[in-house]
Amino acid sequence: MSSTEINIVAVLHPKQGSVDEVITIFSDLAKWIHANEPGTLVYQVHRSLRPGKDGNEDVVIVERYKDAAALKTHGSTPQFKSMQATFAKKKLMRAAPEIHTVSGKGGFASRL
Amino acid sequence: MSSTEINIVAVLHPKQGSVDEVITIFSDLAKWIHANEPGTLVYQVHRSLRPGKDGNEDVVIVERYKDAAALKTHGSTPQFKSMQATFAKKKLMRAAPEIHTVSGKGGFASRL
Numbered sequence: 001m002s003s004t005e006i007n008i009v010a011v012l013h014p015k016q017g018s019v020d021e022v023i024t025i026f027s028d029l030a031k032w033i034h035a036n037e038p039g040t041l042v043y044q045v046h047r048s049l050r051p052g053k054d055g056n057e058d059v060v061i062v063e064r065y066k067d068a069a070a071l072k073t074h075g076s077t078p079q080f081k082s083m084q085a086t087f088a089k090k091k092l093m094r095a096a097p098e099i100h101t102v103s104g105k106g107g108f109a110s111r112l
Numbered sequence: 113m114s115s116t117e118i119n120i121v122a123v124l125h126p127k128q129g130s131v132d133e134v135i136t137i138f139s140d141l142a143k144w145i146h147a148n149e150p151g152t153l154v155y156q157v158h159r160s161l162r163p164g165k166d167g168n169e170d171v172v173i174v175e176r177y178k179d180a181a182a183l184k185t186h187g188s189t190p191q192f193k194s195m196q197a198t199f200a201k202k203k204l205m206r207a208a209p210e211i212h213t214v215s216g217k218g219g220f221a222s223r224l
Contacts (some may be wrong), residue, residue, distance in 0.1 A: 007158055009121055009172050011212060027218025033221050044221055046119055046214035060121050060214050062174055098210075100123060102158035102172050106139025108146050109156055110222060 004067040007102045012059040013095040019057050022092055023047055025083060026061060032079050039070025056094065086103070116179040117153070119214050125207040126170040131169050134204055135147025135159055137195060138173060144191050168206065 010033050014022040026045045042064035048057035065071040074080060087093065126134040138157045145152050154176035160169035177183040186192060199205065 007172075009123070009158075011123075011175065011210070023217050030219035038223075042221060042224055043219045044216060045218040046121075046212075047217045049118065049213045051216050057215075058212060058213050058214070060119075061219070062121065068214075083134060083196070098123070100158075100170060100172050101161045102170070103161050104156060105135050105159045106157035107142035107155045107173070109154060111146075111150075111153055 003103070005104060006065045006068060006071050007042075007104060008061075008063040008065075008071075009100040009102065010059070010061040010063070012093065012102075013097065013100040014057065014059060014092055015094045016055055016057075018092040019047060021090075022059050025086060026059065029079060029083055033074070036079075037070070037074055037077070039066040040064075040074055041066055070075065115215070117216060118177045118180060118183050119154075120173070120175040120177075120183075121212040121214065122173040122175070123171070123210040123212075124205065125209065126169065126171060126204055127206045128167055128169075130204040131159060131171065133202075134171050137198060138171065141191060141195050145186070145191060148191075149182070149186055149189070151178040152176075152186055153178055 012022065030043045030045060033043050034103050040063065043063060044062045046060040046062070048059075065074060079107060124134065135157060142155045142157060145155050152175065154174060156174045158172040158174070160171075163169050177186065
């Protein structure tokens with residue numbers, strides 16, 4: 001973990017019945033990111049292992065950027081803006097997301 | 113991301129003035145985990161890039177386990193229980209954590 005890296009942990013709250021669609025949107029975006037954003041080092045899409053007592057599931061995205069410029073690039077692509085427009089139009093979320101912008105302070109990212 | 117892997121994203125809310133201590137506790141635990149828990153594949157400790165408007169910072173821990181057995185092993189070690197006892201005794205947190213237990217559904221974990 002170099003000191004310029006910036007991590008984002010986004011916790012998203014899709015409506016019941018919309019989780020698959022939300023995952024597809026972000027998984028497709030991740031493929032484009034992998035091919036086109038060398039400064040985006042990690043972009044992982046996760047889903048709740050099982051629904052909560054209320055039947056809801058969350059989608060958690062773990063992202064890592066080489067530096068602030070890479071994060072800015074990520075947020076300004078037509079693909080990112082198109083994803084935002086899709087969510088604004090389709091109202092797939094039951095609540096606003098929690099976005100945690102954090103920097104690595106310890107631990108290990110892999111066993112390779 | 114193999115289908116047996118389980119990821120945990122824990123969002124912790126330390127009291128102001130306790131963030132450094134919380135990070136030290138988890139970073140020290142991560143060193144022990146790296147040396148002693150081969151089934152724990154990722155254990156990363158993060159801190160808010162900057163305090164929020166309320167002056168508070170969060171600690172976000174991203175964890176990945178080879179399978180359910182590895183997760184169970186992690187939660188049953190004396191070191192894990194000692195960490196829990198420290199937090200119960202020292203009251204370092206301003207609010208309860210959010211623990212997201214999730215499975216990988218897309219994206220990429222590294223560019224190696």
